[in-house]
Amino acid sequence: MNHEPGLIYVYAATAPAPGLGDSLADLRGVGGAPVTLLAPRTGSPGPAFVVSEVPSGQWGEEGLRARFEDLAWLEDTARAHHEVIQALTEHTVVLPLRLATLYQDNNRALEALSEQRDIFSARLALLAHHVEYGVKVYVATEADTTEAVGAEGRSHGTASTDSASPGKAYLRARRAQHHAREDRYQQARRAADRIAATAAVHATHGVRHPVQTGPLTRGEAGENVVNDAFLVPDEKTEDFRAALEQAGQGLPDVRIEVTGPWAPYSFAMPSAQAADTADRPGP
Template sequence: MNGAPAPALTYVYAVIPPAPAALRELLPTLKGVAGAPVALLSAEDPVSFAVSAVPRADFDETALKTRFEDLRWLEETARAHHHVIEVLAAHTTVLPLRMATLYQDPAGALDALRAQSGAFTAQLARLSGHAEYGVKIYVRPAERDRAPAAPAATSPGKAYLAARRAQQHAHEDHYRQAQVATERIADLARRHTAGQVRHPAQSGPLASAAEENVLNDAYLVPDGGADAFRAAVAGAARDLPGIRIEVTGPWAPYSFAAP
C-alpha cells in the first residue's frame, strides 16, 4: 500500500448542457490543466461538469498557497484552463467556473452538480446564443494636443503658464468626452445587449502607459446582433477625438458565470 499513488483531485472547468456529438468526439484528444485529459462528469441531470483528474500533491490546499505565488505556474494554469473553456464554447453553451475549482473526488463533484443542477440549467439557458464582449474607453493624454502658439511678445514664463492651462483644459475636455461616450454606450447597450458587468478600470501593469483606462465593461450580446453592437459602439466615439474605444470578443461568458 505504501507504493500506491495518492488519489487525484477532481478539477472542474465549466458546466455545459448535453454535449453535441462533435464535442464528444473531440474530448479524448483535449488536454487541460497539468496536461490532464478532459472528460465529462454527469448523472441523470441535464447538465455536466467538464473535469480533469489532477495530482493531489500539486493542487491540494497547502500546495495551492505556494502555487498561487508562482507567476509562471499561474500563467500556465490559467492558459490551460482558458483553452479548455474556449474549446467547449466553440461547440456548445458554456458556464465557465473559476480557475482551481476542485473537489476531493468525482463523487463530491457529482454531489455539487446535482445540488446546483437547477441553477446551472437556468444560467445556461440565459447564456445560450450569446457571447461576452468587452468595451473599454481610454482617455488620450492632453500632451498630444498641440497648445495654441503664444504671441511673440509673451515672456517665456507666461507662455509656459498659458501652455499648462491649455493642456489642463484639454485634459478636462477629454474626460468630458469620455463621460459622453459612456452615456452613449449605456443607451445603446439597452438596445443591443442582454446583460452588463462593470469591471474596475485597468491600472498598474495591465494599463497602457500612453492612455488612461476609464471604463472597463463586459456585455452579453446575442450572436445575431454582434455586428450591430460593434458598429454602434464604434460610432459612440466618432466625434470625440480625445478618447479611444476598444471592443474585444467574442469570449466565453466569464463575467456572467455567477448566479
C-alpha cells in the same frame, strides 16, 4: 508504483449536447491533463461538469498557495483553463467556473453539481445563444495632452510673448492643461453614453468591471476609464460591433477597444454588478 491520489479540477458546467463527451477525447487542460465529462449517473438530462484529474500534491491547499505566486505557472494555467472553455463553446452552452475550482473526488463534485443543479440550469438557459464582448474606453494621458498643449502654444507664439513674465506663462499653461483634461474626460463620457445606447439596443445584460490601473495598463492605450462586458445574442453580434466602431467618431482623445466573442465569464453566476442593460447607470 503507487498512484498519487488526485483532485477533481472543474472547468465549467455545461448543458447536455449529443456527442459532447466524445468531442473532449483529444482535449488537454491544466498541466496537460485529459479533459472528461462528469455527469450524474442517473442519466439525468441536467447540466454536467467538465473536469480533469490533477495531482493532489501540486493542487492541494499548500501546493496552490506557493504556485499562485509563480506568475509563469499562473499564466499557463489560466490559458489552459480558458482554452478548454473556448473549445466547449463550439459544442454546447458553457457556464465557466472560477480558476482552480477543486473537489476531493468525483463523488464530492457530483454532490456539488446536484446541489446547484437548479442554479446551473437557469443560468445555462439564460446564456444559450449568447456571447460576451468586452468594451474598454481609454483617454489620452496627461503627458500626451501636455505635449499637445505645448505644441499649440508654440505655434501661436505664446512662449516668446510670456518669456518676460514666467508667472503668467505658468498660469496659462496650467489653465490649458486643466481645460484639456476636462475636454478629454467629457469625450470619454460621450463615448460611454454611446456605448450604453448601443448596448440598450443590442445586448441583454451588462457588467461594469473595475477599471484597470497601474503602470502595466498605461502606455499607448492611454488611461482606462470604462471596463464593461456585455452579453449579446448571437444574431446581434455583427450589428453590435458595427455600432461600437462608430462610437468613437469625433472624439480624438478617446480610444474604444472591443474584444470577443468570449465564453460568458462575466455572466457565469448572478452578481450585484450584473443587470439588464436598460437599468445600468452611466459612468
